[in-house]
Amino acid sequence: MEDITNIHYGPLPADSPYVKPFRFYYTQNGKQKNWDLLKVHDSVSIVIFNVTRQKLVFVKQFRPAVYHGLVSAEAGEDGRSIDMKKFPPSLAVTLELCAGIVDKPIPWVDIAREEVLEECGYDVPSERIEEIMSYRSGVGTSGSLQTLFYVEVKDEDKVPAAGGGVDDELIEVVEYSLEEARKLTAKGNVLTSPPSFLFGVLWFLTNRAPPVKA
Amino acid sequence: MEDITNIHYGPLPADSPYVKPFRFYYTQNGKQKNWDLLKVHDSVSIVIFNVTRQKLVFVKQFRPAVYHGLVSAEAGEDGRSIDMKKFPPSLAVTLELCAGIVDKPIPWVDIAREEVLEECGYDVPSERIEEIMSYRSGVGTSGSLQTLFYVEVKDEDKVPAAGGGVDDELIEVVEYSLEEARKLTAKGNVLTSPPSFLFGVLWFLTNRAPPVKA
Numbered sequence: 001m002e003d004i005t006n007i008h009y010g011p012l013p014a015d016s017p018y019v020k021p022f023r024f025y026y027t028q029n030g031k032q033k034n035w036d037l038l039k040v041h042d043s044v045s046i047v048i049f050n051v052t053r054q055k056l057v058f059v060k061q062f063r064p065a066v067y068h069g070l071v072s073a074e075a076g077e078d079g080r081s082i083d084m085k086k087f088p089p090s091l092a093v094t095l096e097l098c099a100g101i102v103d104k105p106i107p108w109v110d111i112a113r114e115e116v117l118e119e120c121g122y123d124v125p126s127e128r129i130e131e132i133m134s135y136r137s138g139v140g141t142s143g144s145l146q147t148l149f150y151v152e153v154k155d156e157d158k159v160p161a162a163g164g165g166v167d168d169e170l171i172e173v174v175e176y177s178l179e180e181a182r183k184l185t186a187k188g189n190v191l192t193s194p195p196s197f198l199f200g201v202l203w204f205l206t207n208r209a210p211p212v213k214a
Numbered sequence: 215m216e217d218i219t220n221i222h223y224g225p226l227p228a229d230s231p232y233v234k235p236f237r238f239y240y241t242q243n244g245k246q247k248n249w250d251l252l253k254v255h256d257s258v259s260i261v262i263f264n265v266t267r268q269k270l271v272f273v274k275q276f277r278p279a280v281y282h283g284l285v286s287a288e289a290g291e292d293g294r295s296i297d298m299k300k301f302p303p304s305l306a307v308t309l310e311l312c313a314g315i316v317d318k319p320i321p322w323v324d325i326a327r328e329e330v331l332e333e334c335g336y337d338v339p340s341e342r343i344e345e346i347m348s349y350r351s352g353v354g355t356s357g358s359l360q361t362l363f364y365v366e367v368k369d370e371d372k373v374p375a376a377g378g379g380v381d382d383e384l385i386e387v388v389e390y391s392l393e394e395a396r397k398l399t400a401k402g403n404v405l406t407s408p409p410s411f412l413f414g415v416l417w418f419l420t421n422r423a424p425p426v427k428a
Contacts, residue, residue, distance in 0.1 A: 011237070062242065065249065133399075141254055142355065199409045
């Protein structure tokens with residue numbers, strides 16, 4: 001996953017299907033204002049708990065936006081002069097919940113079901129997936145909706161050779177014990193994870209985790 | 215705050231200081247790939263607990279990106295045909311932690327101190343502000359760092375006439391009891407809040423909230 005070379009960047013093409021930037025104009029309390037923003041897809045995110053192993057199932061992947069955020073101040077206009085020793089791509093490998101964008105007109109729980117299979121290799125019917133809550137995945141430059149789901153899986157739900165993503169995705173599936181997951185939410189951490197991950201983990205620990213044995 | 219009229223939107227100007235979109239090119243495991251992304255500012259976010267009143271202090275504001283996310287599928291190319299009865303701007307008034315972007319070279323805790331004063335009107339020295347943890351505020355289309363802080367304030371820290379934002383900001387300060395805050399993190403909610411808010415609230419309830427009286 002971390003075999004990453006030949007990095008550079010340039011202007012966003014006008015026909016990008018993923019990033020559609022706008023300037024939004026409005027009048028608030030009689031004052032004209034504007035705000036620059038981005039149209040992004042709504043999405044789903046799933047907390048997966050393997051009850052056979054008593055492990056949470058997360059995904060790791062290289063995230064270009066995180067890498068760009070790390071290097072862009074030092075790497076010049078097009079990124080061709082990045083110091084790859086100082087900024088190894090592993091710095092931008094994130095730890096996240098299984099997730100995916102809503103890009104077809106089916107119930108969101110069915111999109112969650114597909115992502116659990118495609119990314120993590122567990123085949124579970126939608127009926128076993130519990131909807132938890134919805135929130136805005138961003139509020140500053142983008143404002144799409146994300147719905148958080150929860151599913152308990154067993155080892156026998158695992159499909160051989162499934163997981164890891166589809167098409168060109170390179171996704172590593174990792175397992176965390178309850179105690180390891182608890183440490184992720186501890187003071188002092190600097191995580192390469194989004195806040196939706198932290199909320200999902202803490203929500204699980206607060207509301208669904210098996211009680212700690214004495 | 216919700217007196218909002220004359221909404222429309224158009225292409226992002228090339229010189230936007232806030233939204234800088236790029237296409238990022240790389241080779242992963244021998245395969246050429248690209249990813250469209252956005253450079254955004256790093257930021258701070260602060261959980262504020264008023265110990266005099268035993269209330270959490272949050273902010274509400276109209277967020278253009280959230281409104282755009284709600285209406286853009288129906289409002290046509292430039293938004294001039296938005297049905298304002300169907301989509302009142304109040305739908306895009308968010309509930310958030312006090313927060314701000316890192317836009318000057320001072321310690322992040324001092325930026326947090328300024329935001330607590332400017333947005334919420336409490337003047338507290340940086341020494342009283344506790345750093346909790348850092349994470350990536352996004353991983354998909356943007357990947358900036360956000361650091362979460364925690365501060366306990368008292369009624370006597372309040373500065374008359376301060377709070378509500380600076381320049382053109384219109385920010386409403388609201389207070390939530392512990393019980394009201396707990397309900398925000400409950401199953402079934404559809405919140406106009408980002409996941410960093412939900413994590414901050416649940417982190418506080420788990421780690422810093424006074425014990426519930428029997």
